Each structure stands twice: as C-alpha cells, then as structure tokens.
Amino acid sequence: MDYVVTCAFGIEAVLKREMQALGLNITRSTNGRIYFQGDQKALFKANLHLRTADRVFILLGQSKVMSYDALFDFIKGLPLSETLSSKGKYHINAKAVKSTLYSPRDIQSITKKALIENLKVAYKKTEFKEEGEYYRLSIELLNDTVEVLLDTSGESLHKRGYRLKQGIAPLKxxxxxxxxxxxxxxxxxxxxxxxxxxxxxxxxxxxxxxxIAPGLSRDFAFLAFPWxxxxxxxxxxxxxxxxxxxxxxxxxxxxxxxxxxxxxxxxxxxxxxxxxxxxxxxxxxxxxxxxxxxxxxxxxxxxxxxxxxxxxxxxxxxxxxxxxxxxxxxxxxxxxxxxxxxxxxxxxxxxxxxxxxxxxxxxxxxxxxxxxx
Ligand SMILES: C[S@@+](CC[C@H](N)C(=O)[O-])C[C@H]1O[C@@H](n2cnc3c(N)ncnc32)[C@H](O)[C@@H]1O
Structure with a gap:
C-alpha cells in the first residue's frame, strides 16, 4: 500500500528521521509530506509512533487531471472497494492549488458522484445509505495532479489525549x-x-x-475500517x-x-x-x-x-x-x-x-x- 504522512512546514527532516528509525520504506518527500510504502503494520506503526506527524493517509490514487470529466473518470476507475466498504459514510474535503480545476466545491461534488458510481458497480448495489463507518477522504490538486487520500488517523495526531487543559498560546x-x-x-x-x-x-x-509512544492513549480512524x-x-x-x-x-x-x-x-x-x-x-x-x-x-x-x-x-x-x-x-x-x-x-x-x-x-x-x- 502507498501512504502519505503530513507534517508542519519546516519539520520534514525530523519526521523523516523518525520514519527511518521505525524502518518505514520512504519513497519520496515534498513540502509538508512524506510518502512511504508498506503493509498494515507500517500503517499502525506510523500512527502509533510518529511524534511529529499530523496525519497518515492511504494514497488511493494519483493522476494528472485538467477537466471535471477526467476527474470523474479517474475516480470512477480506482479500485476503491479494496478500502471503502459498501456501508460507509464518505466525507470528502477538496483543495486545489495552481490547477486548472480550482473550485473545491465542484471537485468535492464530482468526486462524491464518481465515488458512489464506482462503489455501486463494485458492490452491485443501486443505493447507498451511508449509515456505517466513517471515511474521510481528501482530494488534493497541485499543479493539475490530483491525489486521492484516505485519512487513517481521525483527529490530528498532535492530539495525544493528555492535554486536558491548555494555557494561553500553547505549542502544538x-x-x-x-x-x-x-x-x-x-x-x-x-x-x-x-x-x-x-x-x-x-x-x-x-x-x-x-x-512512551505518542498514540498509546488515543483512538484512530482506521480502527473502524472492516479490513x-x-x-x-x-x-x-x-x-x-x-x-x-x-x-x-x-x-x-x-x-x-x-x-x-x-x-x-x-x-x-x-x-x-x-x-x-x-x-x-x-x-x-x-x-x-x-x-x-x-x-x-x-x-x-x-x-x-x-x-x-x-x-x-x-x-x-x-x-x-x-x-x-x-x-x-x-x-x-x-x-x-x-x-x-x-x-x-x-x-x-x-x-x-x-x-x-x-x-x-x-x-x-x-x-x-x-x-x-
Ligand atoms: C507562550 S507561553 C508558553 C506556552 C507553552 N509552551 C505551552 O505549550 O503551554 C509563555 C509562558 O511564559 C510565562 N511567563 C511570562 N513571563 C514570565 C516570567 N517573567 N517568568 C516566568 N514565566 C513567565 C507565562 O505565564 C506563560 O505561561
């Protein structure tokens, strides 16, 4: 599986060192994100042990898209049923930077339509009630390249669960x-x-x-995924x-x-x-x-x-x-x-x-x- 870990700008080198120490297989990095490949255990380790990561995502797909039709076709063709169940509730966030498709609202609604079409075919269903577990997807466009990301962390990983009280201007x-x-x-x-x-x-x-592993006292979104x-x-x-x-x-x-x-x-x-x-x-x-x-x-x-x-x-x-x-x-x-x-x-x-x-x-x-x- 391909994964992406995000972090605050400026601390990529620290995160990379942590990932190397955990034995994660890093494939590349850009501003605020580091990509790695691995099995489920790698996903668990990243969420449980990384101290400087904000979130861990599964990279469901990546492609150049310059029209809404191309976006729709790309999402519809992804093997989404490998990770998304037929009962899930799908929440989609969209972001676009320096891209032909620039409206987050349109990107969000096209993605949602394509995703439901995709799953209808895969699960041979005509209706989706979205009553089950929660999946938060992030559709991010940068320079006309779209990344389809599934959040596995849930709340941002800076929330360890120990900060019951916070003062004025606390650090993350x-x-x-x-x-x-x-x-x-x-x-x-x-x-x-x-x-x-x-x-x-x-x-x-x-x-x-x-x-003490930073994620020992908290919950993670991936724990709701059936697989x-x-x-x-x-x-x-x-x-x-x-x-x-x-x-x-x-x-x-x-x-x-x-x-x-x-x-x-x-x-x-x-x-x-x-x-x-x-x-x-x-x-x-x-x-x-x-x-x-x-x-x-x-x-x-x-x-x-x-x-x-x-x-x-x-x-x-x-x-x-x-x-x-x-x-x-x-x-x-x-x-x-x-x-x-x-x-x-x-x-x-x-x-x-x-x-x-x-x-x-x-x-x-x-x-x-x-x-x-
Ligand atoms: C920006 S806050 C530190 C926040 C901290 N890093 C956190 O995560 O909660 C600055 C702190 O300095 C304390 N402070 C201000 N003047 C001080 C002084 N002269 N001596 C000691 N503490 C002082 C304030 O009470 C405040 O708690």
Missing part, C-alpha cells in the same frame, strides 16, 4: 516534540523550560525519555507498552510565574504518565538559579499574550540575554514569533529555522553550548 504537541528532537537533548541531560506554560515541551521530552487487523494492532500496542522505560536518567525541570499555568502543566503531565520525571516550580525567570552545569533550555517565551507593549517584550528579552550570558555551558533553544530576538539577547544564534505553529510563522533560535565533559 507535534511541534514541541520537533523542538526537542532538533536539540541536543537526550535522556541523560538536564532539561529546563523556564516559561513552561501548560508544559508541552517538557511533556514531549519526557515521553521521549520514557519511550483492518485489529488483533495485530493490539499486539503492536502491547509491545509499545512493554518498551516503556520507567526509570530514565536525567532531570526535567519546568517553571513559570503563573500558578494556574503550572497547575495545568502538572495535570497534563499526570495524564501523559510522565509526572514522575518532571519537577515544576513557581518562579519568575529572572530569579531562576539554573544550578546545573551543561543544561539544555528549550523554551517558548511569551510574546503578545500577556505583555502589553513592545517595550514589555523588549525588557523581558533583555533580561533573558543577561541570564543566558552567565550560562556558559548551556545549549539554549528559543521558539518565538517575536522579531529581533537576537539583537535583544546580544547574541547571534548558531542556527535559525522557520517553523509554523499552526498558521503562526515562528523562528527557532538555536544556541549551541559545549558537550558535557
């Missing part, structure tokens, strides 16, 4: 995991997030340290539970000057099963002692939500510069949409990446410290 779990994976953090190092809010970065790091081997998926889940490391090395420390945010972070950490390895502290960034050597700071400092003015932001970022100056052995990673951070910190980052948190364009500033002795 997938992005937070990418930040950790782009840093020098590993299980043995001391990790700080001094503006931890609802704790997303630290919880994602702790899940990596404990080797899916649920027993095989349960076996994979059991293996994932067995692989959890209950006593990882290193320390993970979160702090914030908002008590409510810290309460949320603690609740979320408990839900994610990582409260035992994260210590949360109510302390203002300015007063933080940062006592350990060779620490790693990965943080998403505020901008815009509680700071009233640009001057407030500048004061805070200058204080950060003063704190960081004395942390000579630290590696420091900041994600923010605030421009001009490097100027205020008086230090140019070793590497800067543009990343998207939902629709918000942010930058990830990476300051590399020395390796621990």
């Amino acid at each position: 779990e997938t992005l937070a995991s990418a930040l950790v994976q782009l840093s020098f953090y590993n299980e043995g190092r001391v990790l700080y997030d001094p503006f931890c809010g609802s704790g997303t970065i630290l919880i994602e790091a702790a899940m990596i340290a404990k080797n 899916v081997d649920k027993q095989a998926f349960q076996t994979l889940k059991k293996e994932a539970y067995k692989a959890i490391n209950h006593s990882p090395k290193g320390r993970i420390l979160g702090s914030d000057n908002d008590m409510m945010a810290l309460e949320m972070a603690k609740t979320n950490a408990i839900e994610a099963g990582v409260e035992d390895i994260i210590d949360f502290e109510f302390i203002d960034f300015e007063d933080h002692p940062f006592t350990e050597e060779y620490g790693i700071i990965i943080t998403n400092p505020p901008y815009g939500e509680r700071l009233e003015t640009i001057e407030d932001a500048e004061i805070l970022y200058r204080k950060m510069g003063a704190q960081f100056k004395r942390l000579k052995t630290y590696s420091i990673y900041l994600i923010t949409s605030y421009p001009g951070v490097e100027g205020l910190l008086h230090k140019k980052a070793d590497r800067t990446r543009v990343l998207f948190n939902g629709n918000i364009k942010t930058r990830y500033y990476q300051y590399y410290g020395p390796k621990p002795l």
